[in-house]
Amino acid sequence: MGIVKLRRNFHEAKWEEPIIFELSNEGERGILVPLDDRLEEEVGDGISVIPEHMRRKEPPRLPEISQMRVLRHFLRLSQETLGADLNIDIGQGTCTMKYSPKVNEIFVSSPKVTELHPYQDEETVQGALEIIYKLDSFLREISGLDRFVFQPGGGSQAILAMASIIRAYFRKRGEERDEIITTIFSHPSDAAAPAVKGFKIITIYPDPETGIPDIEALKAAISRRTAGMIVANPEDTGIFNPRIREFCNIVHEAGGLCGYDQANANG
Structure with a gap:
């Protein structure tokens, strides 16, 4: 048959x-x-x-x-939703459309998580502190960075924290730097959050041949007022910028700081 x-x-x-x-x-x-x-x-x-x-x-x-x-x-x-839970994912890199294992929803909806209070006695939250400590260790080992902060509650708030740190850094040094560089295909928060903190935003566009942010445009955007660069990599197009180290070096040589939006790294 x-x-x-x-x-x-x-x-x-x-x-x-x-x-x-x-x-x-x-x-x-x-x-x-x-x-x-x-x-x-x-x-x-x-x-x-x-x-x-x-x-x-x-x-x-x-x-x-x-x-x-x-x-x-x-x-x-x-x-009407288009996403990984229903059909093939759309062709963007942003993490919003990624598949999140449903077992995670069980953990995060547990009263052991949802009913925690920031003013609880530390003796009663040792399990949560252990999770934070281990996650910090994992991320430090992966990235080579010295320390992670988990205070921000989400992506946009994390970018706002970056912008706040950059502003405080230059105020402490007495330097009048008020410009942040980003790319057009970085997450909109990478421009919006620094703008909220009073920075002027300079946006650079991709090279039409490669789709990668134009390094010459970055060089042209650098000035004595450059406080830093905040970009997503991979960008929201899903394209990874292989020259990101060069980008960071250019900003650092100008005295600026770099904020790295990793929202799409787990997409």
């Missing part, structure tokens, strides 16, 4: 889904939380613990929407 193989062509779902604010209906609610007089007596007025200058003058503009509408909205959006 022959085996018949059927070719199944993939078809992405297509919804004309509005943004969630357009689904809002005044007065509609997902959950109505009952007031608890006993809780209020015990805790007091929750607003009173917020400093007055931090309180909202007006309520936040949130959509008023039922649970079912929310479920359908995000389910439809998920059906």
Whole structure:
């Protein structure tokens, strides 16, 4: 008996889904939380613990929407998602679309992780500290760097930390350097975060022949105001810049620092 193989062509779902604010209906609610007089007596007025200058003058503009509408909205959006969990990955290098093992979700959703508090007694968080210590050791061995900091909670915050360090470094030295160099295909945070810290951003473009950032453009961008360079490598195109050492040397020779965005290294 022959085996018949059927070719199944993939078809992405297509919804004309509005943004969630357009689904809002005044007065509609997902959950109505009952007031608890006993809780209020015990805790007091929750607003009173917020400093007055931090309180909202007006309520936040949130959509008023039922649970079912929310479920359908995000389910439809998920059906339009293109990524490794559903089909072939798209041709970008950025780590956002990589496959993350689902077993990891079990670990990070454990109360042993989610309920940790930064002010806990160190004796009660030795397991978490051990994980941080071992990860620091692994990364130092791989990279050759002296130390890692795990304070930033994500990629953009890490870039902001880099920009803050660069700014503090030159302020301490009394040098007026206010320019950061990046590349057009680095992650947008590599430009946005330094801009938030007050730096002027200089963006260099790739060589049209190779697709690699143009080293001559880098040399032209260097000046006495160069504080540093923050780039992703591989870039968001997935292309690794093999001349990155030369790039760093040029910046270092000008007295600048280099921030290396490794978001795409695990893509």
